[in-house]
Amino acid sequence: MNDQAELVFGFVYGIGTNADPVASLLTDYLKQFSYTTHEFRISQHLRTLDVGIEYRTSSTFDEMNALMNAGNEARRRSRSDNILAVMAVNEIASYRNGEQPLERVAHVVRSLKTPHEVRLLRDVYRPGFFLIGIASDDDEQHRFLESVKGLTQAEALAVIDRDQDEELKYGQRTRDTFYLADVFVELESEKYKSQLERFLELVFGHPFKTPTREEHAMFMAYASGARSAQLGRQVGAAIATKEGDVVAVGFNEVPSPFGGPYWDGDEADGRDHALDEKTDSNYFHRARIVSSIMSNLKDLVITEARVRELLKISGINLEDDVVEKMKRTRVIATEANIKLAIESSELKDITEYGRAVHAEMDALLTCARLGITVKGRSLFTTTFPCHNCTRHIIAAGLASVTYIEPYPKSRAAALHRDAICFSREEAAKTTRIPFLPFVGIGPRRYLDLFSLDLSTGRKVDRKDEGGRAIFPKRAARPPRVPMLPFSYLERETKLLEEYEDVIKMLVGNNHDKLD
Secondary structure (H helix, E strand, O other): OOOOOOEEEEEOOOOOOOOOOHHHHHHHHHHHHEEEEEEHHHHHHHOOOOOOEEEEEEEEOHHHHHHHHHHHHHEEEEEEOHHHHHHHHHHHHHHOOOOOOOEEEEEEOOOOOOOOHHHHHHHHHHHHHHEEOOOOOOOHHHHHHHHOOOHHHHHHHHHHHHHOOOOOOOOOOOHHHHHHOOEEEEEEEHHHHHHHHHHHHHHHHHHOOOOHHHHHHHHHHHHHHHHOOOOOOOOOEEEOOOOOEEEEEEOOOOOOOOOOOOOOOOOOOOHHHHHOOOOOHHOOOOOOOOHHHHHHHHHOOEEEHHHHHHHOOOOOOHHHHHHHHHHOOOOOOHHHHHHHHHHHHHHHHOOOOOOOOOOHHHHHOOOHHHEEEEEEEEEEEOOOOHHHHHHHHHHHOOOEEEEEOOOOOHHHHHHOOOOOOOOOHHHHOOOEEEEEOOOEEEEHHHHHHHOOOOOOOOOOEOOOOOOEEEEOOOOOOOOOOOOOOOHHHHHHHHHHHHHHHHHHHHHHHHHHOOO
């Protein structure tokens, strides 16, 4: 393996997160491992693209929205959710300025906004790509946007909501992208300093860095989630003692009449995909509710058919172009826009009709079946609990909840603000249960960075021939999971050949700005 291999680091964080100190520290730490850095900022690159977007530097709010518009437009024109990651690959390949890999260079990409971008970079650079998620709560983001960037409270809320999840075909998906990180660090009290240092120690194969209690519990939750065959998503959960012992795990799946969810290979398989309908029951029943509402509105809403019927009775013929104008101005309704209005309401967020037991409940029920107490223990879950699970978490007496992926459909905060909170400080002052974002090595890279011989990279030795512990100096340590240069160079070339015309179209006459 190449001891001098290139590495690629990506960042994901919400708008209003002051990522500069973290990125700067990454560069400083990498110097200690004899690595230089090359940074590619997507926000700066967007300004060079020929996508018809103008930037008003006099208004920070307008400028932020313009940058988001530029990203969306680049994705729309290219019909590709990962085009900005393609641009990053193009920049990395250009920086190399030749076919030979660079020695001990780390490329840093700021910042990724869609899961497709992450998947493309992982496909090209494989285990040599690491995604760093910077966690900051809503209050931190609001403070930064309002006090540093000068946005109003309403403007800050608007850009944060848009950044998290745009309901557009080629919009941003920062919330979903954040979940894919390989390591999570937090800005609060500059904790990222020690967290980032520990992460790099693991990237460069420190032989004695082992999982924390939280990392181990979350890995067990993540591994448990792999058992789920649900049509929507895989969610895993684990319950652990304060000493770090995992006493139960759970995952989202249809329950078996023998207790617990079905296992793969059960003779009588009642999971959703095994039934004749092969349909998510929650989607089916939600569609039935939409249909019933539309049926009840049939005689209460002014539709084209009703207007024509009433005017015909009066002996008046309505011209077709008048009807079309009335539709466009919403004077009369159509079945399609009535249905769209209902489906886009909060009705879309209901989860009550799913057949699966949720991961958190599965873990709690496992404890109930086995006679294991859960009071005072901690729950780790790959996804923020829904409001249904939250009420049972509270009733069970769990002491804390740690999660990775946010869950916008959850109404936990609105329904249980008397019993839960979202910071350690508030939990310490009150009797509320803290729901906290996970910090540490993400479960997807657990084996790569902690296992001595199950990693996709090189084996790590802990002792020399004399049985003495090995503590190699940072500058001499190679990456634990380096990229194989000729494979990723070939993937780069193939990818850029496929997107060559798209890149030229987007850059247009602004190609000189890229130099």
